[in-house]
Amino acid sequence: MDDLTLSDYVNRSKDRVLGSLIDWLRIPSISADPGHAGDIASSAEFCAEMLRSAGIENVELLSAGGVPAVYGDWLGAGSMAPSVLVYGHHDVQPVDPLDEWAAPPFEPTVKDNVLRARGASDDKGQVIMQIEAARGLLGALGDLPVNLKFLIEGEEEVGSPHLDELLERERERLSADVIVVSDTTMLAPDIPSTTISTRGLIAFDVGIRTAESDLHSGIWGGTVPNAALVAAGLAAGLHDSDHRVTLPGFYDRVRELTHREAQSLADTPFDRVEFCRQAGVKELEGEAGRSPYERTGTRPTAEVVALHSGYGGPGMKTIVPATANLKIAVRLVPEQSADEVDASFRAWVAGQAPKYAEVTVTTVGGVAPLMTPIDHPAVRILGEAIENVWGKQPLFTRSGGSGPEEALGRILEAPVIFLGIGLADDNYHAPNERLELNQLWRGTVAAGQLLLGLRSLNSR
């Protein structure tokens, strides 16, 4: 079994795989919206059926707080062979603002080798890549080089609120020597990379009320508190003029990079024009004295992700808004603690908000940062698989995103490695999400190579 055999298999399978992926993407499995619970169920069933047809056994839906995660395994490699757990998710982000989509988000289109749909790259495309690698190996070899398990979650996009509970409950069945996650991006199609860390995440939903109801801006304006101004004041005060987060003690526990980490960061090519083009922005802005990749991968950040106050409908309503809602997402890096940031944020809000405002802070999530050492054997094997397919050693990066990987590694006590084939401009969480199909095909070969390589990993 080699690259060529896997490549042949992938080439022969493109139409079928693409057809399956498109059918799956038509299911609007938006986990943030309770109205889509039925679609989450359909999406899980669809995923289960793909696993079964690929030759994966013991496929079943595991309930995580009532939301189905898909499990399946193939355990024929025997107790001496290592076990690999593949993690992905079948839920997707909400789709608004809808009017910015070039085509409806759940009517996938393919053009110039790019598939566009909500979930194409985050994460259904990357899940199907892993399933197809297993199908290919099982078809060619009749068995797999390792014991393989799949866990495809349905609540990743809402912060995996029941994953810890599920992992604790199913710890035995999910136990593995290494966890492979395919839910991240590479630097570019010709600059293969793999991440060795994810940031933590804690978010805050801040409700503000300054009056019993909205007030006429002519009768009352100028002499009563304005909830929009309170929210704007909090948002504007979250950073200083150097774009550093103003929460007390926020940077105290941030570990500086080791020499090797700093070197890897310095080796990462950076093209400001291309970076801005991919982001769709005119200029960059962030913490003073830090490079863009340093900011997104190695530094903690606090983003205002939403601010809503006052009349949002057509026309103009001349009111003083009585309420405002402010949502802030904080990304954490080693060795920050979500609990400490939670306490610091609450104290900061209490100190900043005027006394006349009723302010409620709700904490959403609370994921710790994760790191896997560059010199772990599984990371080396992953690097070789990527090099085999892309023809270059991958760069080791730090992912700015936050996911359930930290819980997987912590509860299952296994290293987490990342075979992510998304690209920076795949529009994750944004309109016009996309997947470059060449990345999907290459990734399928690499996923197969990775399983072949991991057979040399020591089993526990």
Added chain:
Amino acid sequence: MDDLTLSDYVNRSKDRVLGSLIDWLRIPSISADPGHAGDIASSAEFCAEMLRSAGIENVELLSAGGVPAVYGDWLGAGSMAPSVLVYGHHDVQPVDPLDEWAAPPFEPTVKDNVLRARGASDDKGQVIMQIEAARGLLGALGDLPVNLKFLIEGEEEVGSPHLDELLERERERLSADVIVVSDTTMLAPDIPSTTISTRGLIAFDVGIRTAESDLHSGIWGGTVPNAALVAAGLAAGLHDSDHRVTLPGFYDRVRELTHREAQSLADTPFDRVEFCRQAGVKELEGEAGRSPYERTGTRPTAEVVALHSGYGGPGMKTIVPATANLKIAVRLVPEQSADEVDASFRAWVAGQAPKYAEVTVTTVGGVAPLMTPIDHPAVRILGEAIENVWGKQPLFTRSGGSGPEEALGRILEAPVIFLGIGLADDNYHAPNERLELNQLWRGTVAAGQLLLGLRSLNSR
């Protein structure tokens, strides 16, 4: 014809009048929402039919930019008698946030002599008061002491965008010696008052874009611009720490009060606890060194009426918002100029917003402030009518609101006087709008008394 006769008429008519008003209030004539155009048409027809049945002649719908205003007159007093134009409006404000209404806004309820519905006090209740005064006099006397004209507009709540055009076109038919507006409030049921001025209004809709689309806060957050932060920065920068508006030159043209105006303001009773209770706020906040009534009546203000950015749906979406919308309403006092404030605001935004943000400013409305001298004969007659009914001389106040009165006075070249029977806590433009029925009944008598008094006014 005296107070007693009018009072008897009103007492006999309460059930019928209340029934008509409730039927009218059931029509959701929201002018801000194009989806309610049919309701605006129904509301105009309903109003026209009330005028006809009251004995008003020549009733017809006048198009103001396609939206119906209701006209009617009774010209039997002859060319030597003065002409009175009654102005009101039949459109209403939007109703969100709907969940803060104790009962559906277009299903009127009556309890403890209080009628609750959108439009109850602003302005259908006050329009029906004027119609019933005319009906009562016509029924009792067979004719009216003055030539009477009605203009009931359908676009007041969206800033009367076509009123100037309508007034210019119908200048002849609408000509009057005095214009009576019933669309304002009194200080309290036992503190009758009438306003002698309204503030001007100019509003700005500010669109902000910092990226082509929303960006994943993990991948991009901390190094790309955030539209919510740009909007929050503008909102937070609109006032200094003394709550003075920071637009350059904003206060330059504000005329200080004359001695008599200042005296009238000082005589106005003010109960901070009651004021806060009516507003539904815990504390007051506004321009340093100015009293609450000074701020709302005699000082210009700038209010953030809406700020929207990022995902507003259920759950949390961890994005960096690409767009934001900020709406600001500025109230003007004599001798400020809407055009100058427009230019100042645009220059200020251009100077404040970061260069990477695409910012568009759309000006909405642009109404100048209005004043009618306290010593005008029509104001004196109005004062007597109010005193006859409420048993006290009214206080002369300045209204913080802004309406079409300035255009009426300017284009029709007539003084504008205000018989307004709303109360400060009638929840104009807010959930749970209400009307105290005792105010309606007293106001109907006063409106009749006013017409009787105005016959002594010199005709042009």
